[in-house]
Amino acid sequence: xxxxxxxxxIIEFVTPMPGFPEHRRFVLAxxxxxxxxxxxxxxxxxxxxxxxxxxxxxxxxxxxEIDDHSLxxxxxxxxxxxxxxxxxxxxDHPEKTTANLLAPIVVDQxxxxxxxxxxxxxxxxxxxxxxxx
Amino acid sequence: xxxxxxxxxxxxxxxxxxxxxxxxxRGEVIRLGIQAPRSVQVHREEVYKELQRANREAALATxxxxxxxxxxxxxxxxxxxxxxxxxxxxxxxxxxxxKAEDSSESE
Numbered sequence: 001x002x003x004x005x006x007x008x009x010i011i012e013f014v015t016p017m018p019g020f021p022e023h024r025r026f027v028l029a030x031x032x033x034x035x036x037x038x039x040x041x042x043x044x045x046x047x048x049x050x051x052x053x054x055x056x057x058x059x060x061x062x063x064x065e066i067d068d069h070s071l072x073x074x075x076x077x078x079x080x081x082x083x084x085x086x087x088x089x090x091x092d093h094p095e096k097t098t099a100n101l102l103a104p105i106v107v108d109q110x111x112x113x114x115x116x117x118x119x120x121x122x123x124x125x126x127x128x129x130x131x132x133x
Numbered sequence: 134x135x136x137x138x139x140x141x142x143x144x145x146x147x148x149x150x151x152x153x154x155x156x157x158x159r160g161e162v163i164r165l166g167i168q169a170p171r172s173v174q175v176h177r178e179e180v181y182k183e184l185q186r187a188n189r190e191a192a193l194a195t196x197x198x199x200x201x202x203x204x205x206x207x208x209x210x211x212x213x214x215x216x217x218x219x220x221x222x223x224x225x226x227x228x229x230x231x232k233a234e235d236s237s238e239s240e
Contacts, residue, residue, distance in 0.1 A: 015174050019185035020192070034207040050191055051203065058209075072171040089191035094205035100191070103184050116188075118180055126187045130209045 010043060011107055014073055017116045023048055026114070028085075038085070040105070052085040052105065058130055059086075064104055070117045074108050083107040087116075089127065098127040 008027035025043040042048035157164040
């Protein structure tokens with residue numbers, strides 16, 4: 001799945017992220033100098049970008065259950081190919097960074113289809129501090 | 134706003150494919166069943182609006198994807214992460230063999 005230099009695989013949101021109805025196509029790029037953090041950028045508008053991270057290093061106990069409707073929406077054939085990414089929100093100070101545990105981005109690594117999925121149950125916070133993880 | 138009266142067990146249709154059924158009425162609480170095509174996401178309104186707000190905040194903050202900010206965020210981890218990058222060839226990144234030396238080494 002390695003892409004030629006300069007061309008990143010395009011991730012297509014089957015339904016746009018709330019707040020960004022115009023943007024469906026994104027690329028994911030590792031951020032230099034970190035092992036854990038990635039930039040998710042809109043293909044057609046580089047100003048639209050999110051800092052995302054796999055949950056495991058920050059929230060080892062996090063085990064999101066993706067509902068059937070979302071799996072259907074993504075047309076997932078192999079659930080083990082699902083990649084979960086948390087949207088991080090960096091405020092004025094990095095130590096106040098929060099992660100959205102309620103609504104992770106789920107990517108089917110086979111098809112590169114993605115969606116931001118709201119998990120059932122309401123014990124998860126949209127703004128969980130990273131520092132206390 | 135269109136206003137309709139429905140009894141328990143009755144439904145309304147939105148367009149050709151979305152069916153909303155009143156499943157149960159119990160005091161002030163009403164349970165709805167929603168059938169929608171798989172391309173349609175259904176959210177509680179307050180959750181959707183909160184998510185919209187959170188996403189915009191996350192995207193519009195200072196250059197969240199700059200290396201400096203990212204490194205500071207990565208350093209919030211209390212221990213040296215051993216996790217490898219994500220797989221599947223989804224993400225490009227030079228320095229794939231780099232270790233997590235940039236993360237904090239304190240406990």
